[in-house]
Amino acid sequence: xxxxxxxxxxxxxxxxxxxxxxxxxxxxxxxxxxxxxxxxxxxxxxxxxxxxxxxxxxxxxxxxxxxxxxxxxxxxxxxxxxxxxxxxxxxxxxxxxxxxxxxxxxxxxxxxxxxxxxxxxxxxxxxxxxxxxxxxxxxxxxxxxxxxxxxxxxxxxxx
Amino acid sequence: xxxxxxxxxxxxxxxxxxxxxxxxxxxxxxxxxxxxxxxxxxxxxxxxxxxxxxxxxxxxxxxxxxxxxxxxxxxxxxxxxxxxxxxxxxxxxxxxxxxxxxxxxx
Numbered sequence: 113x114x115x116x117x118x119x120x121x122x123x124x125x126x127x128x129x130x131x132x133x134x135x136x137x138x139x140x141x142x143x144x145x146x147x148x149x150x151x152x153x154x155x156x157x158x159x160x161x162x163x164x165x166x167x168x169x170x171x172x173x174x175x176x177x178x179x180x181x182x183x184x185x186x187x188x189x190x191x192x193x194x195x196x197x198x199x200x201x202x203x204x205x206x207x208x209x210x211x212x213x214x215x216x217x218x219x220x221x222x223x224x225x226x227x228x229x230x231x232x233x234x235x236x237x238x239x240x241x242x243x244x245x246x247x248x249x250x251x252x253x254x255x256x257x258x259x260x261x262x263x264x265x266x267x268x269x270x271x
Numbered sequence: 272x273x274x275x276x277x278x279x280x281x282x283x284x285x286x287x288x289x290x291x292x293x294x295x296x297x298x299x300x301x302x303x304x305x306x307x308x309x310x311x312x313x314x315x316x317x318x319x320x321x322x323x324x325x326x327x328x329x330x331x332x333x334x335x336x337x338x339x340x341x342x343x344x345x346x347x348x349x350x351x352x353x354x355x356x357x358x359x360x361x362x363x364x365x366x367x368x369x370x371x372x373x374x375x376x377x
Contacts, residue, residue: 116279120286122318127293130313136305139297143309143316146290150316153283157275157323165341166319171310175350178312181306181355185365197299209286212281237331241278241299244335251342258346262353 116156123149140182144175161234275327283323284334291317304355304365308348 126149129142151166237244291314298310318340349367355365362369 113278116282123286124289124293126315127290127313130309131293131297131300136303136309139306139309141310143326146313147316147319150319153320153323157326159323159326162319162337165338169341169345170301170315170319174312174345177352178305178308178348181352182309185303185305185359197295201295205288208284212284215277237334244331248334250336251339255342255346257294258350262350266353266357 113208116153119149119153119156120129123153135186136182138177140175144171147171184194184240275324280324280327283320286318290314290320300347302367302368304351304358304367308351308355310336311351315340315348318344320326 121144126142126146130139130146133139147220148167148171151163151171154160154166155163294310294313294317297313298307301307301310319337321336322333322340325336358370359365
């Protein structure tokens, strides 16, 4: 629990670094650190397949490309922020806090087994005949189609 | 390995909310597309965080949902990266104010 709290603290601080840093390059670095820490929280709950997916797919590909882009277009942008946006943010925070408070007050009604470790195995997920294999196939097709569309847009722009 | 209990769920959701909020603020304060891309990635990080408690209830559907979220968000961000490059080629800058299509005026 203390470790989780420490990770949560580092997460919020690195996310704050993204907002406060004026240089996009440092913002991208802070963002990469935040995502790696999110993946580390998954590893903390013994969900290593998700750790690998987030670090390799999300941070390793998209995060590094973002850092490279930020380094290429390095600039100090001006800020624009309307304080009126604080109102919906505050309402959401109050609702979230109230729901957690009432849940703690009136006991458990969500069906979550309290104080139980997460029982997930990759072998159980990918067992033969599982419906998730079909989902994985569809998802792979979707990603390939998406990549082909991006290449087509880019080549159309070139010509 | 910490067990999933009410305290850890609250902590995970609170952290997720804080990251989402910081992502929104970054997106709102961004004037160039790179910063917008960074803000979107931060918001997807918050989504990943909020999925963790779902593993305590239904592990396999949660894993399926996580895979979908990871791949679709990576695809979306890839499209945005391609759009940034195209925007730079067209108007020679990546400022948000030069995007003329889409968006709402408040």
